[in-house]
Amino acid sequence: MSPQNVPQLLERAYKNYRVLLHIPALQAACSSLGSLINLLYLVEKTGQNSLFSPADEDTYRDLVSGVNAMLSELETALKGVKENHGGIDSIREQPLRGHQNRLAAFLEVLRSHSQEKITAALQHLRGIPNPEFQRSLLSSDWAVLETELLKYGISQDLIDEEFFFIQNLLGRNHREEEEDMLRNHPVVDVDRREEEELPGYTPGAQRGTIEEKSQNLEQTRRMMTMVDPEQFIPTSSNAAPPYTFEEGIEEDLDADISKCIKKAKEIEATKRFLSKEETPDLLPHPCDWLPKAMIAEYKDSDEIIQMMDAASFSVMAYETAPRCLQQIERLHRLLRVSFEHRREVNIIEKVFQSLNIASTALSKFILVRGQHNSGVNFSDLDALDFKFSTVATVQKPHLQFPLREFEFAQKSYYSLLTYIMGFLEALSSVLSGLTFITLHHDELEVRWNNREMDTRIAWMQKRLAGWEQVEEAVSFCRDWYGLRPELRLHASAALKEWERSKKILSGSEIDDVIDLTIISASNLPKSNFRPPSAFAKVVLYGPNKFGGAIRLFDLKTDPGPKTQNPVWNQPFLLKIPKNSKMIDVEIHDRVAGIDKELVRVRLKFSFIPGLEANFEGRSLMYGIDEEVEFPTFCVEGKGKQKEPSLLRIKLKWKGRYGRVEDLGLPAEPPGKLFRADFTGIPLTNEEREASKPGAKDVRRVRSRDQSGAEGLRGTAEVATGVLNFVGNLV
Structure with a gap:
């Protein structure tokens, strides 16, 4: 429960707001007080829709006490102004902004509680074994969803306030389900053997649930305790300061x-x-x-x-x-x-x-x-x-x-x-x-x-x-x-070189080139009770204007002899356009001049501008030269097989870092001007280990001064974006 005197506190603060409204010299303080009142009102209203934890109650009580003390000081100063004793200079905006920032941070913590409750409800609803209801859930039928949320115990006010949060959560999860379906069934809905894990490849983090995604900022919010602003600004005071005046x-x-x-x-x-x-x-x-x-x-x-x-x-x-x-x-x-x-x-x-x-x-x-x-x-x-x-x-x-x-x-x-x-x-x-x-x-x-x-x-x-x-x-x-004096010219040249490096590393300057060699296949299904005369086709897909995939071009190997284990060992040099979607390697059997598809492998690209570029989980930033086996899936109606087919290919490319080094360009941001953690480039395993807390090489770890200042700046932005108090009060 929230403190009992909050309604009286709001009324008292609003009286002071109306007084400040008529003093032209104090309009900045008046605006800050209005935002503070609005935040206090929103915190109180949000608290009615979610239970306060004991820690929340203590924090809120301290915040209310601080606002009370601040209002007492403000009223004393205003009294001096009324009695012509001066005091107008003592009314400053900064104390008001300090309380405003703390209330804004606390409001975010309370909202996270409500969103956790909604997320748990959606998780429960997604588990209901009712196909009709699941279709309405995926189609975001708001009337059906609202009824179910009310049954689950979510209040109408909370549903209305978090409408966009619910919609975004459902929409994002629906898109991810579609992506997962395409990933698991890329072409046709057939019985497909589960793909084996690629040798020598460590997959990244698994896709989180909607509950995990809604809570990904909770730990950060919890760390922002409602205390004086200086505790949000990390300093070097925790480290031993350099009090060395003379060497040694x-x-x-x-x-x-x-x-x-x-x-x-x-x-x-x-x-x-x-x-x-x-x-x-x-x-x-x-x-x-x-x-x-x-x-x-x-x-x-x-x-x-x-x-x-x-x-x-x-x-x-x-x-x-x-x-x-x-x-x-x-x-x-x-x-x-x-x-x-x-x-x-x-x-x-x-x-x-x-x-x-x-x-x-x-x-x-x-x-x-x-x-x-x-x-x-x-x-x-x-x-x-x-x-x-x-x-x-x-x-x-x-x-x-x-x-x-x-x-x-x-x-x-x-x-x-x-x-x-x-x-x-x-x-x-x-x-x-x-x-x-x-x-x-x-x-x-x-x-x-x-x-x-x-x-x-x-x-x-x-x-x-x-x-x-x-x-x-x-x-x-x-x-x-x-x-x-040449330092200035050299520094300007280094920055221009880094701009060129960024373009290469992001893939925006030149296309990537992949040397893909189709080596062999094994255990191909028989067609018409005879060994196939197989050849491989490499098909590249790119994006279309609607966000889907379009077939760009295909290349073929020569047909092999009649065997279930053909060997081609044929290379293809592929220039990959920006935002390419995937490469399909299809194995066909040529029978009487007609090509029949037997099995297929889909190799995917991932392009996140400035952050990631990989092909089948292997980073395009670094060079590669290796042979890999890929399990295939059998196309329906093209024969039977006792064991799964395997396709063996060789992947080779220079890597964007390699091209940067060949050109003599810097591979990392030059000098102290750039943030230590801002590279935008995936880390190698060695770099990941080096960036862990306690490691000797921490070049890519965000500094405490910077992350703390950004945290406080985010708190201030939350307060700035809150609606005007008077409108809410009306």
Whole structure:
């Protein structure tokens, strides 16, 4: 059951919505509140059609409590506005959007419960042994189906809400049944011996049931707990941060400052994501190093990374360091308002000095901003990293990247910045207050000493004392970069080569060529009580304009002697058009000038653009040269056989990877610009093993930063797509 006070909460929220509706300066907050109310209404309505689990009840109770607290803060701020005490600036859209995202994610979880219930009902209905009912089910007779679902216990409201889900589920399953029928009975409905498993071939995953398909996102939804947004934004805080300032020397950080650093990094990750969603054009983008003509081509591509790494020079210099400076300025104002008249007190002066030291340390990040790209928030050091990693794909052995100096500078800057973030987080807990510090300076000194803030300041001073060697490493990298202007040309050439590779690997540039050799057949059925004089016919089928198959061409072997075990050993070079459907190998018997078909084998293609291309389960991406036996099925009325016939053929092709390598083109996305998991190409068995968790080679595994950011972005998109609240309420 849902919380009892939700109707009152909806009424209270709607009153605030009507107030905000008349304040022009708060229309963004008004819109967010309307979406939030609509989501709350939908969650409540959805909950009436499905039982809440104990975990759902706890989550919903926490969400309602959070919305209640947010409304209390909003009403307090609105009261200040009414009494001319100010407060309009304190009403922001972000808290509303945070609750909106959590409710949207929770709504998806509830919908999944309802869909599971519907899926179970459909599974039950599909098992009813009534041919007439099964025909109505396959034809999506809605009246019959609705009646049966009501009998099963599905409410009318739920049936109406999930109409399209039910229709799509039935339609998809019906299409798959037809495909399975064609696969098992491709030509005629005859007694066909079950095909034996192909030697040396491991089949892929079996087709899932409709119940499995409806639950394929449940595990992901369950992992999205209804908590603060920063928990949706994975950071590198779980891994050991590179706190190495000097080579071979690890900094000893106590648990307190490590905890502060972790919290500060999580908050920063949330701010980065929100900033990217709100002002994407003002933040560093991985494509900003490209020539202007290529930026538009790549910027919105799914295959490139969308957010730069938190340890990149651009993010540190243009996003994180400026936010830390804003926090220092806020603490400065707080101190000046509270203790400007007591600067002579030792602890007060010490706090002022600590802020100045942190500000000085942050000023070091100005050095790593782009030196020649005014107007673009992208460091030339990151441009160096992106360009060289792209060029390295095309193997330029004469270019020796200054890896030692680059990593030393990057780790040093990141170490200093994350420490400052943790220091400011600890200092904020010491200087508690929004507009005025209510603590006495003696109590402030106790807090200062308890958090060991003197030690924190000493750490930064020690870093700054030897910072010249870090700046020398930066200068060395820039000098190396400046002396090699050809990097830009090589990087552009590598990207163009990758575009050519993608076309070849996807099969859109040139057709595949298959060398198919018909070797022999065995145990052919006798015709008219005599051994057949058999020949083989290779028939290629392609797509027609209606989505079916059409016969493109056929090739024949020479007729063999009269025998049930003919040997032809005749090759055919087949140029396969795009989206070819299948190849039939038919064995015919020539009797008195008339050809009679004895047995047939169907070999299928699979073309999923950019994802998969195979022939009879063997990937066209990789080269192949092997002989395979295929069991045949006997055509009705063409003789009898004691044992199943076997057709032996040889498959040989170069493979798309082989063609790419022959042309000297890259076989994988070049450089750090591209997502590590976005290849679109089937993996070999070795690559699958390497991509498993814990394996050493994890190049193709999606990074946590990227998948988490996409998960949160999907949550926000769900909230954006919900209907307007007022319309639902009416």
